[in-house]
Amino acid sequence: MLDKLNEECGVFGVYNHPHAPSLTYYGIHALQHRGQESAGIVASDGEKFSHHKGMGLVTEAFANDALEKLHGNRSIGHVRYTTAGESKLENAQPLIFKYKLGTLALAHNGNLVNAAQIKRHLERQGSIFQTTSDTEVIAHLIARSGYEELEDAVKEALSMIKGAYALLIMTEKKMIAALDPNGLRPLSMAKMGDGYFFSSETCAFDVVGAEYEREVEPGEMVIIDENGMRSMRFSQQTQRSICSFEYIYFARPDSNIDGINVHQSRKELGKKLAREILIEADVITGVPDSSISAAIGYAEASGIPYELGLIKNRYVGRTFIQPNQELRAKGVRMKLSAVRKVVEGKRVVMIDDSIVRGTTSGRIVTMLREAGAKEVHVLISSPPVMNPCFYGIDTSTREELIAAKKSVEEMREFIGADSLYFLSVEGMVEAIGREDDAPNQGHCLACFTGKYPTEIYEDTVNCNEK
Missing domain, CATH: 3.40.50.2020 (Rossmann fold)
Known part of the structure; x- marks a missing residue:
């Protein structure tokens, strides 16, 4: 409707499937209701990346055989509605960056409440930002980390950001899924044969034929590479506060969130x-x-x-x-x-x-x-x-x-x-x-009660008021 809360974004990822880009296309198409301004897919064959992004609906963004240019057995995709940053192609996700360990692609559903503060700090230290999306802040933090292992660099970056994020991160060799300590956004994982899948909503698993495994837990990182899947906690201070509007309005009726249809x-x-x-x-x-x-x-x-x-x-x-x-x-x-x-x-x-x-x-x-x-x-x-x-x-x-x-x-x-x-x-x-067991029964009720599950920074409030 015209006078509704606008959906945030949707992310979908595939690791170890020969048709990863095509399945990711179907996955983000199933998540189209979560964002209609832009769509993108990044794929990897283990050596190099191929990618395509475009404005509009998934079918518009991937017109003229654009999907055929993507190759690899792993990929991440994104549909976007502008919540931080302008509506333009530079901000379309997944975002791709070259850094000291190779190439990094990120797809992010959510909003960081301290992005402005971190960005100012990084710019004073010489960082140059290519987009106005708060997602780029995460990439800069990962790239600047002193750790050599990706999961350690990601863990360090996530310890510095606050707010809502269901993240998919991909390099040539690895894929990482992470959910903020409050679990404000939904993020699930599934399997098909030896392949792993991640999605903002379970309805996309049904479309591609993957079998739901479980939810990614608040404060959890799931790492997948040639050695298989493993999990680590990047935060021990967790309290589920999923957005109530996922149940009320945002999610598709055929999706399940935390086992609830x-x-x-x-x-x-x-x-x-x-x-x-x-x-x-x-x-x-x-x-x-x-x-x-x-x-x-x-x-x-x-x-x-x-x-x-x-x-x-x-x-x-x-x-x-x-x-x-x-x-x-x-x-x-x-x-x-x-x-x-x-x-x-x-x-x-x-x-x-x-x-x-x-x-x-x-x-x-x-x-x-x-x-x-x-x-x-x-x-x-x-x-x-x-x-x-x-x-x-x-x-x-x-x-x-x-x-x-x-x-x-x-x-x-x-x-x-x-x-x-x-x-x-x-x-x-x-x-x-x-x-x-939480007093809020695992919901974020901020838009109703004014009680926010995280600290809210003045810059964030000012940005919303503009």
């Missing part, structure tokens, strides 16, 4: 919403696509029938992913349409997963009324988003978040609904059902 978790969010707020209505509908599961769950728990009251136009061009202001005002009708025969004369409960600015919600409410809905009640399967994210999700500044400025009643008036309700934080955590 995303579709099922969204259904449970809808059921919990029905238990907290039960509206007398004639029909339930969800805002496509991410809210459909929650709407089905609400319908099951409430006994009110679920119907496709809103239909998504799947052939809208990519322009509408990030429209300019003029197009944004009209874009909802290009993206969605109401089914008059479903909503006409009905009391409609519209389930959505979140409200960011509120503009799109208001336009959908208006659309349903114009299609003849007698009442429109808006229920949100997450708590109000009141704080910006500094970990790789493009939330707006606090000033642009409607829930940070208005009460629920003021928001209801703004979007023109007959009623507006949000799921409670406690209800959300309980519905997702993560079994974790």
Whole structure:
């Protein structure tokens, strides 16, 4: 949707498979929902690298037989949505660097909260940065390390950075996967024969035919080379704080995160919403696509029938992913349409997963009324988003978040609904059902509560406010 949190990025890696570049292409294509601005793949045959990056969707970036130029039995790929740095080809990942031990490629999902401080320090010492992406900071730290072994240099670099990172690092001979100590982003591994696979989401394993093995754990590095796979900890101070919106909105419904199916978790969010707020209505509908599961769950728990009251136009061009202001005002009708025969004369409960600015919600409410809905009640399967994210999700500044400025009643008036309700934080955590001993049940709740799992630096806040 036009008024949603934007996905972060997606990473996919293959080690020891003869068709690694092709499988990586299919892998990042399965992760397309996580980033639509650029895509790239770096491959290695054990001696040299081949690579290709391009702007746009995966199919656009790899048009004109670009994939055929990639060779090797190991590769890493990336789809990007801009969260740090500008949207331009230089920032497209994986990033590739020459350094004292050879060639290094990095693919990064997440955002570093101390990147600006480290970059200033490195520049004072003579480092020259080629991109505006915070991922390049990691490469510089690895390259400047005094250690001769890659895993030791990576471990040292990771001890200096803070924030969210699901990382894939590849040299001519090795591949390393690493997850930040809070596990803010998902990262899983799988196998196919003697080959190893890594992905931001398990749905990509299903596409390429790899068998899921396990999650990469917070504070863990997984190293793969000709001697096989081994694991080491680069941090002992870990506490899982996975982004709650992976379950609510970002991840594909057929993905599993920490053993929890995303579709099922969204259904449970809808059921919990029905238990907290039960509206007398004639029909339930969800805002496509991410809210459909929650709407089905609400319908099951409430006994009110679920119907496709809103239909998504799947052939809208990519322009509408990030429209300019003029197009944004009209874009909802290009993206969605109401089914008059479903909503006409009905009391409609519209389930959505979140409200960011509120503009799109208001336009959908208006659309349903114009299609003849007698009442429109808006229920949100997450708590109000009141704080910006500094970990790789493009939330707006606090000033642009409607829930940070208005009460629920003021928001209801703004979007023109007959009623507006949000799921409670406690209800959300309980519905997702993560079994974790931590007080937050293994969730990052910062955008709801303002309690961030890491220190937040002033430069990071200032960057978000620009």
